[in-house]
Amino acid sequence: ILTAFRHTIFFFFSLQLCGVLILGIAIWVRVSPGGDEIISYGDSSVHFRVPANILISVGAIIMILGFLGCCGAIKESRCLLILFFIGLLLILLLQVAAGIIGAVFRPEYARIVNETLHEEAKLLSDTGDAAVKFQKTIAEFEEVFKCCGLVNGAADWGNNFEKYYKSCECPPNSNSSCAIYEGKYVYKQTCVSSINQYLEKHIIIVIGIAFGLAVIEVLGMIFSMILFCQIGEK
Template structure:
């Protein structure tokens, strides 16, 4: 194989490497997009009790950028197939900008874990006074206590005698029938876990997933940038 043949072989190798890396990036971006949407929908019932919008911001950043990543992956594949230098350069610049944004979103997801620990308990205690007064707070507490099977911030005694029905243990799976607990709450008829510990673990687990997903895709994007630079230099 001559010099020209080796150059063509290397060019094709880089070309297919770029195509495969973009395919992986597209899959990773799609996964982050789906996880982000699920997280946005799934955490709505806790949003009024968190005391910070940092998590929401991180998730929305990752959802938007992951959608852009999927589109850009198609753009990169097309540029590799057509071997257009201008398109490859544009692809690299856009990918780098999205890489930085995605990485920031992933890091914010991790930073949120520390922030929420400081604000969530205080916000929960203050919101118990607004139960039955503000509809959003009432709905948030009822949904949280029903879904996470918890009561109060740390114990049912946090409600100070005005125990919500959602604190009562369910008798059937549909949650239609509950044990009578509002007048005489005990450990046998109310949920025993406090909503702060259960809710914090619930949010932290999802912050870990969304943060790790964003960082992993950001790392995959590095390979896309490397292959695009190599292929750009090989095209005459």
């Protein structure tokens, strides 16, 4: 039984570390600049940072539950262990529900992304002060991802092209990826594909974390029940 206690305490401590790791990765995904800032611009009701926000909450809860499990194992408290089990079970059920919802609405998600980007492409040629912040965000994105415009390439910039062309300027020796627009070498690739790839990459990260977390949660529930039963036998 002593060996089982040691293993269980070690697992609960490892669970706390996993919570810290999940929290750190989720915060990185949440704050890293990229396509989600573009799509969530202005009054858009589409918020693509929600999965990362959920993982931040889950990571924090996992840390707390890991501490709860450690206390329950050290003090041999069946009450704390059952609370730990119920907490993990609720999180697991929420993850399953979120996964099902995500799978069902994934085609709708892709459609909303494309529609939002087509609508926001109009802001690039806007000369109003309200669109300046968005234009600067796109210009920064173009420099990082080596693309130009959102949907129709450099033409999306309209009369603002001369002001922002430096952000999508292409080296003349990169002929395969360059095009000439108004006498300037610019990237052929539009940013819509780069944004979609960026969002897909972050979704894969979130899914991977959620899957690994589900395995850990199941193991946690098994360990807590084993210890719960052993304490009852004593």
